Amino acid sequence: MDKEVRSYEYKPSKTWWLGNRRYALYMVRELSGFAVAVYGFIFLAQLFTLSQGPLAYDALLGVLLSPAGILLSTILLVFAIFHSLTWFDLTAKVQPPSMKGKPVPRKIVVTGTIIIWLFISYFVAVFIFRVG
Amino acid sequence: MAEPDKLEAVLWLTFTLGGFIAALFIPVIIVINNLAPGIGALSQEIVSYDSMLARLGPLARIFFLIVVVASIYHGMHRFKFVLFDIGLLKFKTPIYVLTYAIIVISAMIAIYSLILIPNP
Numbered sequence: 653m654d655k656e657v658r659s660y661e662y663k664p665s666k667t668w669w670l671g672n673r674r675y676a677l678y679m680v681r682e683l684s685g686f687a688v689a690v691y692g693f694i695f696l697a698q699l700f701t702l703s704q705g706p707l708a709y710d711a712l713l714g715v716l717l718s719p720a721g722i723l724l725s726t727i728l729l730v731f732a733i734f735h736s737l738t739w740f741d742l743t744a745k746v747q748p749p750s751m752k753g754k755p756v757p758r759k760i761v762v763t764g765t766i767i768i769w770l771f772i773s774y775f776v777a778v779f780i781f782r783v784g
Numbered sequence: 785m786a787e788p789d790k791l792e793a794v795l796w797l798t799f800t801l802g803g804f805i806a807a808l809f810i811p812v813i814i815v816i817n818n819l820a821p822g823i824g825a826l827s828q829e830i831v832s833y834d835s836m837l838a839r840l841g842p843l844a845r846i847f848f849l850i851v852v853v854a855s856i857y858h859g860m861h862r863f864k865f866v867l868f869d870i871g872l873l874k875f876k877t878p879i880y881v882l883t884y885a886i887i888v889i890s891a892m893i894a895i896y897s898l899i900l901i902p903n904p
Contacts, residue, residue, distance in 0.1 A: 663871075664871065665871070666870050666871040667870075669869065669870075679866065679869070682862050682863075682865065682866045682869070683863075683866060685803070685806075685858055685859045685861075685862030685863065686859045686860075686862060686863040686866065687859070688806045688810050688855045688858060688859045689855055689856045689858065689859020689860050689863065690859070691810055691813075691814060691855065692806075692810075692851075692852050692853075692855035692856035692859060692890070693856065693890070694818075695813065695817070695848070695851070695852050695855075696852050696856070696890055696893060696894055696897075698817070698836075699848065699852065699894060699897040699898060699901070700893055700896075700897045702833070702836055702837070702840075702897065702901050703896070703897040703898075703899075703900035703901045706833040709833045709836070710833060713831060713832075716818055716822070717818075717821060717822045717828065717831075721818070721822060722818075722819065722822040722823060725814055725818040725819045725822060726819060728814055729811060729814045729815065729819060732806075732810045732811045732814055733811050735803075735806065735807060735810075736806075736807040736808070736810075736811055739803050739804065739806075739807040740807065743804070769807070769808055772808050772809070772812075773808075773809075773811065773812035776809060776812045776813070776816075777812055777815075777816050780839060780844055780847065781816045781817070781830065781839065782830075782838075782839055783816060783826065783830065
């Protein structure tokens with residue numbers, strides 16, 4: 653006789669992540685990835701309007717440089733910086749580099765990555781956006 | 785032993801790479817391209833149509849293509865799991881299809897735009 657097989661179906665509540673500070677922070681970290689995609693769409697729109705001529709580009713630029721556009725950029729920048737810092741920290745945890753067979757302390761790895769990040773940001777500003 | 789899923793491995797590798805590219809470049813691009821000209825810390829001339837064209841040489845086009853696609857890929861990949869986390873796992877297939885469709889269409893628009901943008 654065949655036995656009935658019943659499997660347990662895990663159904664978490666939709667707001668399980670609100671009950672604990674660490675879970676909420678996890679969700680904010682994950683949403684910071686989405687914010688990066690949102691900026692990707694904005695930048696894509698800029699490139700698209702650039703291909704359509706100055707009128708289309710200037711119309712979009714007007715929206716992006718308006719008070720609402722600046723507010724959105726500020727929110728996205730906060731999330732993007734949060735994404736960068738948590739990503740560097742995560743990478744140092746997942747793949748800790750070692751020196752002479754000993755793991756390099758995470759603080760040193762993260763600080764080093766942030767210094768390299770700032771240097772790359774300066775490089776992008778000066779050599780790609782030609783600031784200064 | 786089950787064979788490792790090579791496609792899954794490639795998707796995760798691209799996700800990791802996308803995360804790094806976004807982490808390194810998106811903050812500075814937001815500052816220079818949007819925030820600083822918006823609040824007057826930099827002249828708005830820096831993001832004018834002519835200035836944008838002037839900096840869009842072949843290497844800059846490839847750079848911007850990589851940054852845009854990597855950011856969208858990385859973000860949509862993570863957003864997909866946020867949707868699963870808030871109880872939408874039952875819609876796994878449509879969410880997968882939708883997120884990857886958005887990524888592919890965005891990449892196509894980026895390539896189309898960067899080819900069409902006039903040379904400086």
